C-alpha cells in the first residue's frame with residue numbers, strides 16, 4: 001500500500017516520521033510533493049521517499065493521499081487533484097483544520113472516500129491524539145486502512161464534525177500550551193539555580209508522569225491535586241499563588257481564543 005503527502009511541512013513531517021518509526025510504511029511506499037521543489041526534494045532524498053513532480057502525480061501513485069497544506073491553500077489544491085480522485089479509488093485523508101467533509105466533497109465530487117482527521121504533533125513519537133470522521137463513501141477495507149495510519153502513530157477517537165474545533169484546541173494546539181507550561185516550570189527552576197537542561201528534564205518528566213497518572217487513575221485531577229497538597233505544606237501555598245495570578249482563567253481564555261480562531265477559519 002502506498003501513501004502520498006501533499007505538503008511536507010511541520011505536520012506532514014511529524015506523521016511521516018511516526019509512520020517510518022512504527023514501520024507502518026516503507027520509505028519507498030511514501031510519495032511526497034509540495035509547493036517548492038527546494039522543500040520537498042531534499043526532504044524526500046534525506047528520508048529515501050519518492051518525490052512526485054506534481055500534486056496530481058501524488059494522487060495517481062497513491063492508495064491513500066494525505067492533504068497536509070494550510071487551510072488557505074487547501075481548496076485550490078483539492079480543485080487541482082479533483083480529476084485524479086474522481087474514480088473513488090484513492091482515499092483522501094485531510095489533516096486541514098476547519099475543513100469539513102461537505103466542503104471537501106463539493107470540491108472533489110461525491111464519489112471520493114474521505115477521512116477528515118485532526119492529529120497532533122506527538123504522532124512523531126507514536127504518542128499522537130487524532131480525531132477522525134469518515135464520509136459515507138469510506139467503508140470496509142478502505143476505512144480500516146485509513147484509520148490504521150493514525151492507529152499506528154497514537155490514539156484515535158471518532159468525533160462528530162461539530163466538535164473538531166474544541167478538539168483542535170485541546171489536542172491539536174495543546175502541545176504548544178503544555179510546552180509553554182513546561183518551559184515556565186523550567187525557567188522557575190533556573191531562577192533557583194538549576195541549569196536549563198536539568199530543569200527542563202525534571203519538569204518534562206514530572207509532567208509526563210502526571211499525564212500517565214490521570215489516564216491510569218480512576219480519580220479526577222482535582223482529587224490528585226489534593227493528594228499532592230499536604231496540609232500546611234508548600235504545594236497548597238503554590239496552588240493558591242497560581243490561582244491568584246489567574247492560571248485557570250488564563251488557560252480557559254487561551255482555549256476560547258483558539259476555538260474562536262478555528263471557527264473563523266472553518267468552512
Ligand SMILES: NC(=O)C1=CN([C@@H]2O[C@H](COP(=O)(O)OP(=O)(O)OC[C@H]3O[C@@H](n4cnc5c(N)ncnc54)[C@H](OP(=O)(O)O)[C@@H]3O)[C@@H](O)[C@H]2O)C=CC1
Pocket residue numbers: 006007008009010011012033034035036037039040055068069070071073077095096097118119120121172
Ligand atoms: N502543525 C500542527 O501541529 C497541526 C497542523 N494541522 C494542519 O496541518 C496542515 C499543515 O500545517 P503545518 O504542517 O503546520 O503547515 P506548514 O506551513 O508547516 O506546511 C504547509 C505545507 O504545505 C505546502 N504547500 C503550500 N502550498 C502548496 C501547494 N499549492 N501544493 C502543495 N503543497 C503546498 C508547503 O510547501 P513547501 O514546503 O514547499 O513550502 C508546506 O510543505 C494545516 O492545514 C493545519 O491546520 C493539523 C493538526 C496539527
Ligand SMILES: O=C(O)[C@@H]1CCC=N1
Pocket residue numbers: 097168172173
Ligand atoms: O495552529 C494551527 O492552526 C494548527 C491546528 C492545530 C494545531 N496547529
